[in-house]
Amino acid sequence: MSFSNLGLSPKVEASVEAAGYDIPTPIQAQAIPVAVSGRDVLGIAQTGTGKTASFVLPMLTRLERGRARARMPRTLILEPTRELAAQVAEAFELLGKNHRLTVALLIGGVSYEEQNKKLDRGADVVIATPGRLLDHLERGKLMLNSIEILVVDEADRMLDMGFIPDIERICKVLPFTRQTLFFSATMPPEIKRLADNFLHTPERIEVARPASAASTITQRLKKAVDHPAEKREALRSLIREHKIQNAIIFCNRKKDVGVVFRSLQRHGFNVGALHGDLDQRQRTATLDAFRSGEITLLAASDVAARGLDIPAVSHVFNYDVPVHPEDYVHRIGRTGRAGREGYAAMLVTPKDHKALKAIEALLREEIAWVDGAPDPQEAEEARGAAREGGRGRRRGGRSRRNGLKPADAQSEASSNRRSGSSLADASADDSTNTAKRSRPARKTADADTRSDDRSAAREKSAARDRPAARAKPAPREKSAPKGKSRSGQARENQPVGMGEHVPAFMMRPVRAD
Numbered sequence: 001m002s003f004s005n006l007g008l009s010p011k012v013e014a015s016v017e018a019a020g021y022d023i024p025t026p027i028q029a030q031a032i033p034v035a036v037s038g039r040d041v042l043g044i045a046q047t048g049t050g051k052t053a054s055f056v057l058p059m060l061t062r063l064e065r066g067r068a069r070a071r072m073p074r075t076l077i078l079e080p081t082r083e084l085a086a087q088v089a090e091a092f093e094l095l096g097k098n099h100r101l102t103v104a105l106l107i108g109g110v111s112y113e114e115q116n117k118k119l120d121r122g123a124d125v126v127i128a129t130p131g132r133l134l135d136h137l138e139r140g141k142l143m144l145n146s147i148e149i150l151v152v153d154e155a156d157r158m159l160d161m162g163f164i165p166d167i168e169r170i171c172k173v174l175p176f177t178r179q180t181l182f183f184s185a186t187m188p189p190e191i192k193r194l195a196d197n198f199l200h201t202p203e204r205i206e207v208a209r210p211a212s213a214a215s216t217i218t219q220r221l222k223k224a225v226d227h228p229a230e231k232r233e234a235l236r237s238l239i240r241e242h243k244i245q246n247a248i249i250f251c252n253r254k255k256d257v258g259v260v261f262r263s264l265q266r267h268g269f270n271v272g273a274l275h276g277d278l279d280q281r282q283r284t285a286t287l288d289a290f291r292s293g294e295i296t297l298l299a300a301s302d303v304a305a306r307g308l309d310i311p312a313v314s315h316v317f318n319y320d321v322p323v324h325p326e327d328y329v330h331r332i333g334r335t336g337r338a339g340r341e342g343y344a345a346m347l348v349t350p351k352d353h354k355a356l357k358a359i360e361a362l363l364r365e366e367i368a369w370v371d372g373a374p375d376p377q378e379a380e381e382a383r384g385a386a387r388e389g390g391r392g393r394r395r396g397g398r399s400r401r402n403g404l405k406p407a408d409a410q411s412e413a414s415s416n417r418r419s420g421s422s423l424a425d426a427s428a429d430d431s432t433n434t435a436k437r438s439r440p441a442r443k444t445a446d447a448d449t450r451s452d453d454r455s456a457a458r459e460k461s462a463a464r465d466r467p468a469a470r471a472k473p474a475p476r477e478k479s480a481p482k483g484k485s486r487s488g489q490a491r492e493n494q495p496v497g498m499g500e501h502v503p504a505f506m507m508r509p510v511r512a513d
Contacts, residue, residue: 001029007036009061011098016057019094025050026207032058035181040202042195043183049207051183055151056091060099062149063124068102071119072146073126076174078133078167080157081303082107082280083287085127088153092125101125106132109280116141130158130166137173147174155184155191156326164194171198185333186326213329213363217336217344221356221369224347232263234347235319239269239297242343246290247315249299250331252323260319261299271297274304305330313337318346321355325362345370 003016003024024032027045034041035058045051059075068074079085089105096103104118106128112135119126119141126133126142136142150171152158158167180199184191195202213219224234235249249264251257254275261273272286272295289295291310298304299319305327313335322328328346336342346367348356353374360366 003057006032006057007061008032008057009064011064012057012060012095015060015095015098018097021053024053027051027205028054028057030205030207031055031181034203034205035059035179036061038062038179040179040199041181041183042199042202042204043181044187044204044206045183045185051153052088052091053095055153055181055183056088056095059125059149059151060092060096060101063101064099068122068124069146070122071141072143073104073119073123074146075125075149075151076133076144076147076170077125077127077151077153078130078158078163078170079127080129080154080161080163082109082129083283083303084154085129086284088127092127103127106136107280108132109283112136112139112141130163130170133170134166137170144170144173145175147178149179149181150174151181151183153183155182155194156186156188157184157330159188159190160324160327164190167194168197185330188326213332214336214342216339217332217342219332219367220343220345221348221367222345223369223371223374224349226349226351228259231319231347231349232260235260235317236264236267236269238317238345238347242315244296245312245314246293246296247298247317248304248313248331248334249297249317249319250305250322251299251301252320254301256320257299257301264297264299269297270295271299273299275301276303302327302331305334310334310337314343316342316344318344321346321348321352321359323355325355325359328359329362350374 001024003021004013006024006029008016027043027049031041031043031054035055041055043051043054055077063074066074077085077088079088085105085107089103092101092103101124102118102122103125104115104123104127106115106126108129108131115132115136119136128136133142137144152167158164180202182191182195182199182202222234222238224231239247249260251260254277257273257275261271264271272290274283274286278286286295286298287310290298302322316332316335318328318331322331332342332344335344356367
């Protein structure tokens with residue numbers, strides 16, 4: 001099948017041919033005819049299968065008739081990240097060069113002035129992240145009552161980033177008669193409910209099982225120690241073992257992206273960094289350098305895990321096991337795109353085995369180890385030690401467990417040092433617990449006596465710590481005459497009234513009228 005059989009206009013077919021596309025991908029072959037006809041589409045396909053062209057090409061065909069008015073765009077495309085939005089804008093420039101369409105890119109990190117100018121001239125296509133789009137709506141710079149086509153791209157990523165309430169707000173102000181296209185690589189229950197609310201009898205197109213990896217990607221696991229320095233050394237050795245054209249290294253946290261970037265830079269690797277805290281100019285420059293080959297390695301957070309089209313990525317390394325299993329599918333989807341072969345490896349520490357099992361359950365297959373699978377008993381003991389260590393830190397920074405193995409005791413002492421306790425304190429606790437276990441049992445009477453003594457001591461301590469009851473203030477006593485103590489003064493000799501002390505003003509003679 002070719003693009004000429006999908007119902008596209010001659011202008012669009014010429015643009016596709018000029019771009020070098022010959023055969024549509026499965027998602028394109030099934031989604032484009034439905035989208036051209038005006039029906040809603042719910043598309044599920046692996047990342048890297050050409051979902052962007054699945055909505056750009058039919059949109060170009062339908063936009064050939066009519067023009068947009070000022071601040072009233074005709075189509076809206078929602079993307080979870082700035083990079084994805086910019087990438088879709090580039091696709092419109094490439095495939096829509098035969099069309100005189102105005103495209104407005106509304107993303108954060110860019111001044112409002114340039115965006116307002118495009119909206120004022122009339123934008124046929126608005127490509128936006130939800131936050132910046134709502135900003136323009138609240139400022140009164142944009143009206144959505146003329147939207148003909150709505151595209152929600154990477155819908156599951158919208159869920160992960162907390163954009164679902166924003167999407168619901170946006171959909172409520174859109175015309176009811178619009179066409180809606182949903183595209184995603186995974187379809188969790190929350191996204192399915194959202195699709196049921198805002199799509200009208202959609203055509204469900206599923207060219208691959210949700211959350212499945214491409215068969216062209218070789219996946220491997222490598223054992224690592226849960227120590228930052230040794231884990232970074234394992235990453236460097238993993239990179240040196242392969243002939244890399246370029247590679248993306250994924251970390252769970254932005255802080256770790258910076259640590260890995262500086263470590264690889266110190267060891268002579270050509271590396272760049274990409275995460276959400278960088279401003280838009282830095283992020284764009286880093287991506288452009290990676291695409292052009294100026295940067296060989298890219299240490300990145302999950303901001304680079306969804307939809308970025310960099311076809312020549314040869315390797316993907318997961319420095320951290322992702323928290324959500326679906327993120328693993330998106331990460332390794334940066335390699336092996338468009339039928340190319342790719343390689344993905346992941347460092348796994350003993351505490352990561354539970355998350356690894358969730359990933360393998362999602363993929364419905366086991367991932368091979370490059371250095372032999374770990375002993376299941378050792379992995380279970382490591383997970384138990386990590387859980388107990390976490391409970392000990394929550395109880396106050398010191399573990400209450402007895403009978404630790406030497407390795408576990410050392411790990412426990414390290415946890416105590418991190419939480420503020422010293423190694424000596426941890427050792428003293430272990431010694432005290434051992435001594436308590438080694439004491440012989442006393443007689444019952446002695447145990448009862450000790451129990452009573454402890455109860456009495458606790459009551460005495462509680463009474464001492466309890467704040468004293470506030471007593472009723474005693475009436476102020478009269479001062480005793482000079483030279484006599486108050487305690488030795490007889491009651492009958494106590495002065496009445498002011499006694500011998502009479503103020504001088506009361507001794508003045510009073511003039512009678």
